[in-house]
Amino acid sequence: MSDTVAIVGGGHAAGQAVVSLRQYGYEGRILLIGEEPYLPYQRPPLSKKFLAGELEQERLYVKPAQFYEDKRVELRLGTRVESLDLHARRLQTADGETLEWERLLLTLGSRVRMLDLPGATLEGVHYLRSIDDVRGIQPQFRAGARLVVVGGGYIGLEVAAIARQVGLEVDVVEMADRLMARVVCPEVSAHYRDLHEAAGVRLHLGTGVQGFGGDRRVDKVVTSAGDLSADLVIVGVGILPETALAAAAGLDCDDGICVDEYAVTSHPDVLAAGDCTRHPNALLGRRLRLESVHNALEQARTAAATLCGERRAYVQVPWFWSDQYDTKLQIAGLSEGYERVIVRGDPASGGFTVCYLHDEDRLLAVDAVNAPRDFMQAKKLLADRPRVDVARLADPQVPLPDACRVGD
Numbered sequence: 001m002s003d004t005v006a007i008v009g010g011g012h013a014a015g016q017a018v019v020s021l022r023q024y025g026y027e028g029r030i031l032l033i034g035e036e037p038y039l040p041y042q043r044p045p046l047s048k049k050f051l052a053g054e055l056e057q058e059r060l061y062v063k064p065a066q067f068y069e070d071k072r073v074e075l076r077l078g079t080r081v082e083s084l085d086l087h088a089r090r091l092q093t094a095d096g097e098t099l100e101w102e103r104l105l106l107t108l109g110s111r112v113r114m115l116d117l118p119g120a121t122l123e124g125v126h127y128l129r130s131i132d133d134v135r136g137i138q139p140q141f142r143a144g145a146r147l148v149v150v151g152g153g154y155i156g157l158e159v160a161a162i163a164r165q166v167g168l169e170v171d172v173v174e175m176a177d178r179l180m181a182r183v184v185c186p187e188v189s190a191h192y193r194d195l196h197e198a199a200g201v202r203l204h205l206g207t208g209v210q211g212f213g214g215d216r217r218v219d220k221v222v223t224s225a226g227d228l229s230a231d232l233v234i235v236g237v238g239i240l241p242e243t244a245l246a247a248a249a250g251l252d253c254d255d256g257i258c259v260d261e262y263a264v265t266s267h268p269d270v271l272a273a274g275d276c277t278r279h280p281n282a283l284l285g286r287r288l289r290l291e292s293v294h295n296a297l298e299q300a301r302t303a304a305a306t307l308c309g310e311r312r313a314y315v316q317v318p319w320f321w322s323d324q325y326d327t328k329l330q331i332a333g334l335s336e337g338y339e340r341v342i343v344r345g346d347p348a349s350g351g352f353t354v355c356y357l358h359d360e361d362r363l364l365a366v367d368a369v370n371a372p373r374d375f376m377q378a379k380k381l382l383a384d385r386p387r388v389d390v391a392r393l394a395d396p397q398v399p400l401p402d403a404c405r406v407g408d
């Protein structure tokens with residue numbers, strides 16, 4: 001029997017895994033089974049240009065249909081996998097089909113955290129994770145419509161920015177007392193508060209959503225600070241890793257499918273990559289779960305290498321980005337546990353960098369706001385967590401590498 005690698009989950013990591021498997025020389029059968037009816041696609045534009053109707057759907061695809069044909073990939077799209085039998089090396093689809101595999105790669109991604117509040121299932125209350133979600137939102141995403149965004153994190157704020165550009169009226173309700181509080185320091189939050197207020201977004205910070213009102217269709221959001229009128233609600237309050245399938249099959253899971261640095265799960269012939277995993281990061285000395293394109297792509301490459309018999313550990317400085325208006329936020333490293341920040345440049349100029357320090361002034365993470373050079377340099381520097389000269393670091397004219405003390 002020929003070797004079959006089955007990839008379950010047809011998202012960004014799956015698309016990259018297929019590309020890398022063939023690039024690294026895998027000649028066997030590849031079966032790609034994804035629940036969504038689309039070719040593997042990139043999600044970032046869903047809360048940006050694609051939502052605004054400025055990008056064709058085909059432009060989201062990691063590769064065009066012809067690529068999968070050329071690379072002999074058997075696609076089973078619109079097919080949910082219901083269960084895995086690791087002992088018999090079989091999987092069962094929702095259509096009742098049984099498929100066999102020798103090795104399995106799980107790229108199941110994550111699912112949105114849903115609100116369990118009165119009125120949360122009214123028409124017009126939306127979440128944003130997939131092309132179909134965007135298609136459900138777009139008919140109401142029109143100039144003049146009243147949009148309430150629940151959640152002042154990346155996705156909620158990107159939606160708010162695009163909505164203002166399209167001409168919607170926008171309220172953002174956030175429980176914390178500042179924006180993106182989970183990932184950035186107060187200085188960066190304040191900058192984004194100013195950006196959104198200047199664009200006409202009404203921010204309701206320190207405010208909880210208590211429910212939604214309306215007759216069949218939502219027309220108001222009930223908050224701890226009063227009611228907000230709404231034609232449309234978009235909820236962005238975080239995601240949960242998709243682990244149910246793996247856990248039911250007996251794979252170790254702990255807020256993510258547990259994998260090692262080669263993307264191998266607790267079963268030697270089952271691998272996992274992307275949002276659904278919890279993996280070790282040797283640079284940070286701990287296990288992480290990440291929700292980013294960079295993680296999905298790099299871990300998929302590692303998994304493909306492992307499947308091709310190569311040992312290529314996944315050791316990367318995590319990085320992320322967010323586009324809001326004409327401001328690009330690029331984050332390198334994870335700032336959790338920082339002791340102080342140094343701001344390079346004047347936030348009022350629109351471009352500045354925040355350096356997070358810990359452990360006697362070692363560089364821990366960097367948020368670059370319209371400062372791509374600092375971001376590119378920080379990504380490289382962070383692998384060594386260098387100690388910095390604080391006075392030089394604070395001077396935006398001094399390149400980041402020159403503010404780091406070599407060999408210290």
Ligand SMILES: Cc1cc2nc3c(=O)[nH]c(=O)nc-3n(C[C@H](O)[C@H](O)[C@H](O)COP(=O)(O)OP(=O)(O)OC[C@H]3O[C@@H](n4cnc5c(N)ncnc54)[C@H](O)[C@@H]3O)c2cc1C
Nearest residue numbers: 009011012013035043044081108109274275291292293296
């Ligand atoms: C609106 C939005 C904006 C984003 N913006 C950014 C950004 O600016 N920068 C950034 O770095 N990241 C961003 N992200 C995050 C990034 O898109 C994810 O980290 C990335 O998609 C993860 O890829 P993945 O392959 O692990 O999972 P996914 O792309 O989520 O793919 C998983 C796939 O598996 C399928 N699946 C799940 N269970 C089954 C099953 N049982 N059977 C079959 N198929 C199944 C799902 O339907 C899904 O299609 C954004 C995400 C969203 C939703």
